[in-house]
Amino acid sequence: MAQIYKKDVDVSSYTKETLHDFYRTMIKIRKFDQHLIRLMQEGKVSGFYHSGIGSEGLSAGSIRNVLRDEDYIFYNHRGCNQKIAKGVPLSKLYGDFLGTTEGTTRGLGAGIVHSADVSRGVLGQAGTIGSQFNLAVGTAYSAKIQGTDRVTLCYFGDGAASREPLHGSLNWAGVYKLPVIYICENNEYAISCHHTETHSVKEHIADWAGGYGIANYVVDGNDTLLVNEVVKEAVERAKKGEGPTFIEAQTFRHRGHYEGDPYDYVPAEVLQDWKENRDPVKNFKKQLMENGICSEGEFADIDHAVEAEILEAIEVAEKAPLPDPKRIYEGLFS
Amino acid sequence: MRKINMRQAIIEALSEEMERDPKTVLFGEDVGKFGGVFGATKGLHDKFGERVFDTPIAETTIVGAAVGMALTGLRPIPELQFGDFVGIAFDEVYNKLGKWRWMHGGTMDMPVTLRLPIGIAGGSGPEHSQSPQALFMHGPGLHIVVPSTPYDAKGLLKTAIRNNDAVLFFEHKVLYDMKGEVPEEEYLIPLGKADVKREGSDVTILATALQVHTALKAAKTLAENGVEAEVVDLRSLAPLDKETILTSVRKTGRVVIVHEEPKTGGSGAEIAAQISEEAMFDLQAPIKRIGSPDVPIAQSIYLEQFYRPSEEQIVTTVNELMEY
Numbered sequence: 001m002a003q004i005y006k007k008d009v010d011v012s013s014y015t016k017e018t019l020h021d022f023y024r025t026m027i028k029i030r031k032f033d034q035h036l037i038r039l040m041q042e043g044k045v046s047g048f049y050h051s052g053i054g055s056e057g058l059s060a061g062s063i064r065n066v067l068r069d070e071d072y073i074f075y076n077h078r079g080c081n082q083k084i085a086k087g088v089p090l091s092k093l094y095g096d097f098l099g100t101t102e103g104t105t106r107g108l109g110a111g112i113v114h115s116a117d118v119s120r121g122v123l124g125q126a127g128t129i130g131s132q133f134n135l136a137v138g139t140a141y142s143a144k145i146q147g148t149d150r151v152t153l154c155y156f157g158d159g160a161a162s163r164e165p166l167h168g169s170l171n172w173a174g175v176y177k178l179p180v181i182y183i184c185e186n187n188e189y190a191i192s193c194h195h196t197e198t199h200s201v202k203e204h205i206a207d208w209a210g211g212y213g214i215a216n217y218v219v220d221g222n223d224t225l226l227v228n229e230v231v232k233e234a235v236e237r238a239k240k241g242e243g244p245t246f247i248e249a250q251t252f253r254h255r256g257h258y259e260g261d262p263y264d265y266v267p268a269e270v271l272q273d274w275k276e277n278r279d280p281v282k283n284f285k286k287q288l289m290e291n292g293i294c295s296e297g298e299f300a301d302i303d304h305a306v307e308a309e310i311l312e313a314i315e316v317a318e319k320a321p322l323p324d325p326k327r328i329y330e331g332l333f334s
Numbered sequence: 335m336r337k338i339n340m341r342q343a344i345i346e347a348l349s350e351e352m353e354r355d356p357k358t359v360l361f362g363e364d365v366g367k368f369g370g371v372f373g374a375t376k377g378l379h380d381k382f383g384e385r386v387f388d389t390p391i392a393e394t395t396i397v398g399a400a401v402g403m404a405l406t407g408l409r410p411i412p413e414l415q416f417g418d419f420v421g422i423a424f425d426e427v428y429n430k431l432g433k434w435r436w437m438h439g440g441t442m443d444m445p446v447t448l449r450l451p452i453g454i455a456g457g458s459g460p461e462h463s464q465s466p467q468a469l470f471m472h473g474p475g476l477h478i479v480v481p482s483t484p485y486d487a488k489g490l491l492k493t494a495i496r497n498n499d500a501v502l503f504f505e506h507k508v509l510y511d512m513k514g515e516v517p518e519e520e521y522l523i524p525l526g527k528a529d530v531k532r533e534g535s536d537v538t539i540l541a542t543a544l545q546v547h548t549a550l551k552a553a554k555t556l557a558e559n560g561v562e563a564e565v566v567d568l569r570s571l572a573p574l575d576k577e578t579i580l581t582s583v584r585k586t587g588r589v590v591i592v593h594e595e596p597k598t599g600g601s602g603a604e605i606a607a608q609i610s611e612e613a614m615f616d617l618q619a620p621i622k623r624i625g626s627p628d629v630p631i632a633q634s635i636y637l638e639q640f641y642r643p644s645e646e647q648i649v650t651t652v653n654e655l656m657e658y
Contacts, residue, residue, distance in 0.1 A: 072406065105439030116438035123405050124438040128425050134395045135430070138402020138410075145359065145384070146407060168395035175390065331440020332475050334498035 002206035002248065005217040009225040011291045018065050019293050020302065022224050025064050026056040026281050027306050029081045032090060035310055036080075036097060040259055044318075045097045047111050052081035054222075054254035055185055057280030059085045061227030062183055062249070066235055067153065072121045072139045074132035076155040076185055078253070079112050079125055088117045090313035100320035107323025121150075130156060130163030133182075137169050140178035140244075151238045152180045153231075159190025161205050162198055170212040170246070179238035181231065182209065182246040185221065191257040192265045209246030221249030222280040225287075252278070335517055341510040343484035344374045347491035348411065350520070352382050355409055358495065360386045362396060362413030362449075371415055372451055372510050393419045397426035400446045401434060404500075409445045411495060417450035417504060418464045431500040432475030443498040444475075447491070453544060453594055454638050455507035460630035463638065465543070465594045467504050468601040471571055477501040477525050478571040482546035484514040486569060489523030497525065506543040506594075528575035530582065534564035537588040537652050540579065540605060542568050545592040545643055552648035561656055571601050579605065580613050587618035588655045592643045597625030619658035622651050 011019070033053050039045045052059065059081035067073070067086065075082040080093060088104065092115070095102030099109040104116055116124040123139065126132055136154035143150040160166070161184055173180050184205050188194055196202045209216040215237065219230050227249060234245035252274040256263035263271075288294040338346075352358045360378060362370075366388040369376030379386040389396050393414055400410040414420055420427055427448070435444045452465040470476050479494055479501055481487035487505065494501035531546055532553050539549040546567045553563035564582050568575065583589055589609060591602035602623040609621055626641040 103439075104441075105437070108437065108439060110437070110439070114437045114439075116441060118405075118441055123402075123442070124434065126430065126434075128429055131398065131425055131430060134398020134426065135402035135405070137395065138399035138404070139406045140402075141399060142403045142406035142408050146357075150406075152402075165394050165398060168390070168392040169398075171390055171392065172395050172399065332436045334435075334443050 002204040002210060002216045002218045005219040005226065005230045007226060007229050009229055011225065011287065011293065014225070016293055019288055021064055022060050023284060023288065023294065023299070024302050024306060025060040025085050026224070026284060027303055028090070028310070029056040029059060029084050030281055031306055031310050032080060032084055032093070035314060036094070037259060039097070039314070048258045050077050050112055050258055051253065051255040052078035054274065055187060055251040055280070056081060057224035057284060058185055058221040058227055058249045058251050061224040062153065062231045065228055066232050067121075067151070069120050070150050072123055072150060072152040074123060074136050074152070074154050075125050076157055076160065077112060077129060078157070078185065079155065082155055083115060083117070083122055086117075086122050087120050088115065088122055090310060091316040092117070094314050094317035095320055098317050099322060100317055101323050102317045102320035107327050130160035130165055132156065133163065133165040133169035136180050137172040137178055140173065140180035141176060143179055144176070149239045150179070151235050153183060154180060155183045155185060157190065158184060158186040158188060158195040158205060159193070161208070162190070170209055170214060173244040174212040174214050177241065177243035180244045181234045181238060182244065184246070184248045185251060186248050187251050187253045189253070189257070189266065204248055206246050206248035214244050214246050216246040216248070218248045218250065221251035222278050222283065224280060224284050251280075335515040337513045338484055338516050339511050339513045340481070340484040340487050340505070341372065341374050343488040343516050344491060344505065345376060345378065347488045347495070348375065348378060349381065351492055351495040352378065352385065357407060358385065358409045358411060359403065360411045360413070361389050363389060363391055363415045365413050370413065372507060374449075374505070374510065375413070393422040394426055397423040397431065397448065400448065401426065401430045401444070404444050404446045405434070405442050409495065411447045411449065413449045415451070416462045417452040417466055418461050420450060420466055427470065427476070427502070428473045432473045436475055444500045445498045447494045447501045447503055449503045449505060451507050452504045453506040453508055454631060454642050457633055457635040457638065459633040463631040465504070467502065467571055468595050468599060468604070470502055471601060471604055475500060476572060478504070479525060479569065480504045480542040480571060481569060482509065482543050482567050484512070484516050486523060486529065486567070488516055489521050490525065490569065493522045493525055501525070504543070508544050512547070526570045526573035526575055528569055528578040529567045530564060530578065531567045532563065532565040534562035534586065536562045536586055537564070537590060537655055538582040538586045539563050539565045539590045539592060539648065539652070540568060541565065541592045542571070542601070543594065545594060548643060548645055549592055549648060552645045552652070555645065555649050556652055561652060563652060574605065574608070576608060576612070579609065583609055583613050584616045587616055588652075589617070589621045590624060590648060590651050590655065591621065592624045592648060594642055595625055596628045597623055598628045600625045619655040622655060624648060624651060
């Protein structure tokens with residue numbers, strides 16, 4: 001059975017700078033998301049968007065203060081969260097949504113999937129959900145055989161956990177003791193299906209990793225510092241050559257699977273509870289206030305600075321030109 | 335010049351390229367200490383140690399991991415024990431290997447050489463005898479190489495490994511034992527270039543893999559009756575060497591395309607379409623295709639021979655074309 005990760009995290013073991021950085025990252029993710037939804041409502045961004053509101057603590061906690069640029073991530077279907085936490089410039093992400101040449105793909109129109117920033121270890125994502133599992137063992141194998149201490153983080157949702165490649169991937173990671181960390185963002189619903197409806201093991205997805213002899217934990221995904229602690233331990237394990245770790249982080253999405261999803265399959269009171277009592281941003285803010293790390297004024301300063309940064313990023317992305325039609329013929333081969 | 339078989343030529347190519355570049359890694363089912371079920375990786379594990387490793391039976395993971403390795407600085411050479419198994423890894427080949435680079439803006443390299451044994455070879459049955467290469471002519475971003483001789487196999491494989499793009503390298507099982515001249519000194523053959531294996535003026539026979547040899551035998555028989563066939567070994571299906579194909583077609587005015595793939599939707603269908611688009615008025619007769627029947631390949635050794643294009647079929651078809 002998966003271990004429920006518990007730890008009395010001493011806030012004072014973190015520097016004020018680091019704590020502010022967590023908060024700034026979470027606010028950046030939330031505001032990025034809200035502004036993107038606005039742009040969609042204004043008709044400037046087409047296609048599907050999978051909002052990451054509700055799991056900012058998980059993304060910030062698993063990346064900030066623990067990963068370096070050279071560590072690899074494969075983000076998931078709510079992956080703007082992770083891309084922002086890994087430091088991909090916001091104008092580049094907006095550029096991908098707006099389809100302008102400012103985007104990481106220089107106008108191909110990547111959205112949540114297909115943005116990439118190799119310089120920051122952001123290696124992309126597949127539209128065929130869950131196919132990053134096998135790529136992640138490849139990058140982890142690469143680090144091992146090249147003798148680097150680079151760690152690969154593979155993000156996925158409870159829905160993607162059903163994909164067959166997860167099991168091939170876990171077996172490889174276990175066999176070759178690879179420096180890969182699986183982060184299952186369990187927000188309970190794969191579009192409309194609750195994970196207990198589609199998974200044979202109902203209790204914890206992390207139990208599956210136990211079957212492959214892989215260290216596994218269940219953690220409150222909305223507790224930023226707790227997530228940070230468990231990932232730090234996993235990274236240490238990976239760097240010491242002790243192999244993979246599987247972390248099931250429990251969270252919830254505040255919005256539907258995609259914008260436009262009526263989201264009526266979730267009981268209203270359940271959603272309300274997550275929004276009111278388990279909002280990662282609200283709770284982290286409270287934690288910092290209670291520990292005297294941050295004042296209302298300082299929060300307001302951060303919020304304003306992030307808001308300005310986002311508006312500027314949108315302007316840069318919007319001002320960039322659309323690609324030349326010839327763009328589609330570039331980059332197929334080296 | 336010395337003569338070696340295609341198995342030895344492939345081992346030499348792999349060995350030389352692995353020696354040349356420490357970033358190369360070779361892996362697949364039983365490719366390590368066993369040396370591969372067709373012996374095409376024999377001795378490489380002893381020579382290169384952990385850079386040649388056995389994997390679990392997991393084709394999806396083999397190809398997916400190769401993609402991940404390629405993105406992060408390695409030059410992986412995965413093997414699928416039988417080309418038929420590519421169906422298990424279809425998403426990884428079709429959507430990842432060929433498209434990852436493009437769909438992420440063209441900023442990453444994909445130096446993967448995926449080796450896939452193909453073809454009918456002694457009662458292997460419907461899931462171990464197929465030639466699925468045409469499936470991937472439809473998928474952008476993939477080079478498709480199909481050698482027919484030890485010389486070509488070595489030169490093309492070395493180029494494929496050095497290439498920074500994804501290459502699907504199809505090897506016909508019957509050819510592993512076929513000997514041919516291979517120089518001791520190093521050489522490379524560019525991808526995407528067909529080879530005229532026999533010159534002729536009356537008809538063009540386009541073929542790949544084992545069928546190149548069947549076509550050459552047929553050409554010899556035809557020549558005895560005064561018909562000179564030009565045999566073009568396509569060597570690459572993607573990119574397709576249209577220039578060589580059209581030059582030959584314009585010279586002879588008659589075309590037969592021969593392959594062991596089912597006729598419907600086989601590589602010949604695409605090639606015939608391209609010829610008719612560009613050289614219709616140079617033709618003196620309809621384009622003919624000889625492929626396998628559109629049914630699964632029987633396990634029976636007696637029956638399976640009827641799936642493989644024969645010398646007689648080629649001769650008969652050419653003679654029909656000569657009547658126009």
